[in-house]
Amino acid sequence: MQRIKKGDDVVVRSGKDAGKRGTVQRVLPRDNRVVVANANMVKRHVRPNPQAGIAGGIQEREAALDLSKVNPFCRTCNKGVRIGFKTLEDGRKVRVCRSCGEALDS
Known part of the structure; x- marks a missing residue:
């Protein structure tokens, strides 16, 4: 399972656009790169x-x-967070915020 997917809200951590928020338009898994709207x-x-x-x-x-x-941007913490994984009772694997434990997948 990918940590960052198309359509996710993300925060840029470093570089000329540090601190900017945007949505992921494309994920290039082969190159370990993402295209973020209105960044870079x-x-x-x-x-x-x-x-x-x-x-x-x-x-x-x-x-x-x-x-x-x-x-990834967590709406509960209102900041960029690290990602963890959790398996729910029904067997689904979801991405969770490491700070608050809130599920990032809907």
Whole structure:
């Protein structure tokens, strides 16, 4: 089971965007990286492609962050936390906050 999944709220721990909150848009498990909305913004020069309807110019987009630079956000603790795993009575395995013990999975 992954510690961080697509759609999770995370807090960036270090780098130029330290302290920013955002949702995970993509997880790249092969590279141990995640793409977080509105974090690690970079400028890319894009060539125009009229067939695809792409206008050329300079675009700003999110670049991937290393997985170790983000922590899941716990709504109960109101901060970035470490993740633990717990097996429920019905046999489901859920991710839990290490600080308060609250389940992060719905």
